Amino acid sequence: MSPPSFPSRLMRPPRPSQPTKIVLPDLVSHCNFPLRHNRHRKRITTETKRMDKYHGLKAGLLTSMCYPDAAYPQLRLCNDFLTYLFHLDNLSDDMDDRGTRNVANVVLNSLYHPHTYWSPARIGKMTRDYYRRMVLTASPGCQQRFIETFDFFFQSVTQQALDRATGVIPDLESYIALRRDTSGCKPCWALIEYANNLDIPDEVMDHPIVRSLGEAANDLVTWSNDIFSYNVEQAKGDTHNMIPVVMHQEGLDLQSAVDFVGDMCRQSIDRFVEEQQHLPSWGPKIDRDLAIYIDGLANWIVGSLHWSFESExxxxxxxxxVKATRVVDLLPRRPASH
Structure with missing residues (x-):
């Protein structure tokens, strides 16, 4: 779906009276991809539960559903990265743009120079740990895509921090472009290559249809996440969410905006299915590897939808x-902290 073009920066709208609940769109029924679990699911979820801070996150379950065919060493690294990515997301929620730049400096130097750069920061140690394991088997193209897309992630969360500090709500088109990077999905797509030992040529991964499939999966995971996380975020006064963006731009009430974003999510699934019909052929070996990669994107679509209701x-x-009734009781707004 191509949203219309609007002026690029819009200020915070007046706050309407707050409803008490919303009804979620039924995205699970619209998604017909098979939900699969990795055979190492029990082991990986048990190890994740040892980290008390993330007990309710259930990152191991998400990893199991999104990388169902990975061998245990690859699955463990993917799980470590997802847990780390949620940690980064929580950190960035409380940071200004200078804070995100400082974290980005440590993380990206640890990735670009994993054997020569050293930082005492815990985030640097975590980065070096998983990336040194990743480079043992990841193809050069996979490594490059992982680092480049993680760089985009930090650029976009820095912009998000600026928007949050100034109370700016971007227009829908700008928000979609930014959210495709703040989601952190793109490095996770590189991990599909890593987890399945794929070595797909750059010209294939850069093909417009392959890129479009990645975008459609990113959009579904990201936009549905905005719906599911809206309640927690509105309680904190966080405006980096598609629902307030749509409310402001389209002049909709809250439930109508939720329905609007839900329709966009369904269209992204439909777009993913449709785009697969137009893939060219690059020969048996590449076609087989690409089919595994695209199946990995579908695993992320269905896995993320189901995990969102299992995680706390x-x-x-x-x-x-909530999964059964689709009704969410809205939390009260917290007082602003200084």
Missing amino acids: RYFGKNGRQ
Whole structure:
């Protein structure tokens, strides 16, 4: 879906009266991709539970569903990265643009120079640990895509921090472009290559249809996440979410904006299915590897949808009830902290 073009920066709208609940769109029923689990699921989820801080996150479950065919060493690295990515996301929520730049400096230097750069910061140690394991088997193209897209992630979260500090709500088109990077999905797509031992040529990965498939998967994961995380974020006054963007730009009430974003999510799934019909052939070996990669994107679409109701990150202990009823009781707004 191509959103219309609007002026690039818009200020915070007046706050309407707050409703008490929203009804989520039924995205699970619209997604027909098979939900699969990695055979090492029990081992990886047990190891994740040892990290008490992330007990309710269930990153191991997400990893198992998104990388169902990975061998254990690759699955463990993907799980470590996802847990680390959620840690980064939580850090960036509380940072200004200078803070995100400082973290970016440590992380990116640790990636570009994993054997020569050293930082005492915990985030630097974590980065070196997983990336030194990754380079043992990841193809050069996979490594390059991983680092480049992680660089984009930090550039975009820095902009997000600026927007948050100034109360700016971007227009929909600008938000979509920024959110494709703040989501952190793109490095996770590189890990599909790593987890399945793929070595796909750059010219194939850069093909417009392959890029479009990655974007459609990113959009579904990201936009549905905006719906699922809206309640927690509105309670904090965070405006980096598609729902307030749509409310402001389209002049919609909250439920209508949720429905609007839900329709966009369904269209992104439809777009993913449609684009696959137009893939060219690069020969048996590349076609086989590319099919595994695209299947990996589909695993992320279906896996993320189901995981969102199993994790306690968005709905606390009520995820399964919310999945069944699709009704979310809105949290009260917290007082602003200084």
